[in-house]
Amino acid sequence: MVNHTVKAYDRELDTLERLIAEMGGIAEKMVVDAVDALAAADTVLAHQVVATDPRLDALQREVEDLAVMTIAKRQPVAVDLRELIGAIRVAGDLERVGDLAKNIAKRTIKIGAESRVPRAIVGLRHMNEVATELMKDVLDAYAQRDVERAREVWERDVDLDALEDSVFRDLLTHMMEDPRNISFCAHLLFCSKNIERIGDHATNIAETVVYLVTGQPMPTERPRGPQETDVDVEAAGGDA
Amino acid sequence: MVNHTVKAYDRELDTLERLIAEMGGIAEKMVVDAVDALAAADTVLAHQVVATDPRLDALQREVEDLAVMTIAKRQPVAVDLRELIGAIRVAGDLERVGDLAKNIAKRTIKIGAESRVPRAIVGLRHMNEVATELMKDVLDAYAQRDVERAREVWERDVDLDALEDSVFRDLLTHMMEDPRNISFCAHLLFCSKNIERIGDHATNIAETVVYLVTGQPMPTERPRGPQETDVDVEAAGGDA
Numbered sequence: 001m002v003n004h005t006v007k008a009y010d011r012e013l014d015t016l017e018r019l020i021a022e023m024g025g026i027a028e029k030m031v032v033d034a035v036d037a038l039a040a041a042d043t044v045l046a047h048q049v050v051a052t053d054p055r056l057d058a059l060q061r062e063v064e065d066l067a068v069m070t071i072a073k074r075q076p077v078a079v080d081l082r083e084l085i086g087a088i089r090v091a092g093d094l095e096r097v098g099d100l101a102k103n104i105a106k107r108t109i110k111i112g113a114e115s116r117v118p119r120a121i122v123g124l125r126h127m128n129e130v131a132t133e134l135m136k137d138v139l140d141a142y143a144q145r146d147v148e149r150a151r152e153v154w155e156r157d158v159d160l161d162a163l164e165d166s167v168f169r170d171l172l173t174h175m176m177e178d179p180r181n182i183s184f185c186a187h188l189l190f191c192s193k194n195i196e197r198i199g200d201h202a203t204n205i206a207e208t209v210v211y212l213v214t215g216q217p218m219p220t221e222r223p224r225g226p227q228e229t230d231v232d233v234e235a236a237g238g239d240a
Numbered sequence: 241m242v243n244h245t246v247k248a249y250d251r252e253l254d255t256l257e258r259l260i261a262e263m264g265g266i267a268e269k270m271v272v273d274a275v276d277a278l279a280a281a282d283t284v285l286a287h288q289v290v291a292t293d294p295r296l297d298a299l300q301r302e303v304e305d306l307a308v309m310t311i312a313k314r315q316p317v318a319v320d321l322r323e324l325i326g327a328i329r330v331a332g333d334l335e336r337v338g339d340l341a342k343n344i345a346k347r348t349i350k351i352g353a354e355s356r357v358p359r360a361i362v363g364l365r366h367m368n369e370v371a372t373e374l375m376k377d378v379l380d381a382y383a384q385r386d387v388e389r390a391r392e393v394w395e396r397d398v399d400l401d402a403l404e405d406s407v408f409r410d411l412l413t414h415m416m417e418d419p420r421n422i423s424f425c426a427h428l429l430f431c432s433k434n435i436e437r438i439g440d441h442a443t444n445i446a447e448t449v450v451y452l453v454t455g456q457p458m459p460t461e462r463p464r465g466p467q468e469t470d471v472d473v474e475a476a477g478g479d480a
Contacts, residue, residue, distance in 0.1 A: 072315045072316065092332075
């Protein structure tokens with residue numbers, strides 16, 4: 001490639017990087033706000049989360065269009081091609097993290113003034129701290145192309161799966177204690193599943209970082225806890 | 241393009257078509273088998289569903305690799321480029337449909353001999369008939385590039401959303417009637433959500449068919465039922 005072409009190519013990669021950083025920031029904030037809104041029964045904040053989602057969708061389309069255009073124009077190979085495919089994958093995961101946060105926010109709006117069980121939310125908040133941490137770390141790993149850090153995130157997702165399992169049992173206990181808790185806790189079951197799936201997307205991004213830097217996929221099976229806690233997990237390699 | 245290049249290109253498109261048809265067949269069967277296994281407490285069949293999933297993942301990777309390779313090599317524009325991007329999208333949706341079927345199968349294994357509430361499964365079976373019908377129709381629409389049929393699927397997904405809402409309330413009733421039903425019905429809540437999401441992927445594929453043929457995206461918002469039943473729906477355009 002002649003020099004000005006290389007420069008144009010670098011500019012395209014920089015733009016992709018910037019778009020993905022913006023998506024990461026928005027997705028992280030949506031997750032935090034969604035669970036805050038749920039815990040505080042704050043429907044105004046919940047509506048804000050829902051209103052943010054189209055921006056994330058638009059950014060994802062921008063990443064896809066730019067990456068595909070660059071693939072067609074530059075015919076990149078090896079690491080350059082992996083960078084572009086990686087950008088498409090990470091954008092896809094971040095868009096879905098936004099959807100999951102939006103789901104929690106919509107549920108908060110739906111629950112509304114329904115009789116709430118404040119102590120049932122404690123486990124969920126804990127799950128969300130772990131999920132937010134995973135997201136933050138994997139986005140740093142992506143920004144710095146840090147394979148070691150990505151692998152760490154990938155291994156830590158098992159904690160979130162175990163937590164979800166314990167929240168599931170906890171919510172069932174609240175339901176059995178008092179039938180008036182059933183409806184609220186049923187909604188929380190879905191919220192905890194949404195948070196667990198945010199962790200799955202963090203591990204997907206971790207896998208993309210490893211693929212991007214090394215050209216190698218991660219092993220097909222992720223580490224699991226002692227129990228079969230992987231129901232609803234989106235297949236490791238299949239969530240590109 | 242000289243003639244032999246055009247022929248090679250057509251062969252690539254044919255291969256993609258064939259791979260996606262194979263993925264569609266596998267995904268459809270996984271969905272039917274998963275719900276049959278759930279209804280009959282058939283853990284052998286459930287294990288078979290789980291064991292099928294890696295094949296779907298491998299096919300998705302094959303579609304992605306071939307499509308990206310073709311984009312880089314042929315630098316297609318307009319409808320040709322849309323064909324290739326469409327193939328990547330449809331493969332992504334089918335892979336996730338497989339994951340959802342696998343989730344139901346894993347839950348069947350997890351539930352095992354737990355006290356079952358057979359009448360609670362009736363609504364789920366009905367949902368699954370609708371979801372399977374949507375999948376079948378949208379795959380036909382894709383194979384025939386039939387925009388009208390795709391639009392029909394897109395509009396019919398609202399029925400599935402409404403059904404999920406009614407199954408949700410039905411399951412809550414069973415839980416309130418007898419605390420011994422709570423654990424089993426909580427698992428069914430997740431299964432019904434999985435089936436509803438299969439419908440979301442059918443509408444995603446419908447959107448891809450429209451985009452592929454017309455170059456136009458569908459309107460951002462899908463039709464909704466009278467109630468706010470769109471919690472957990474993956475954003476229409478964002479699930480590429």
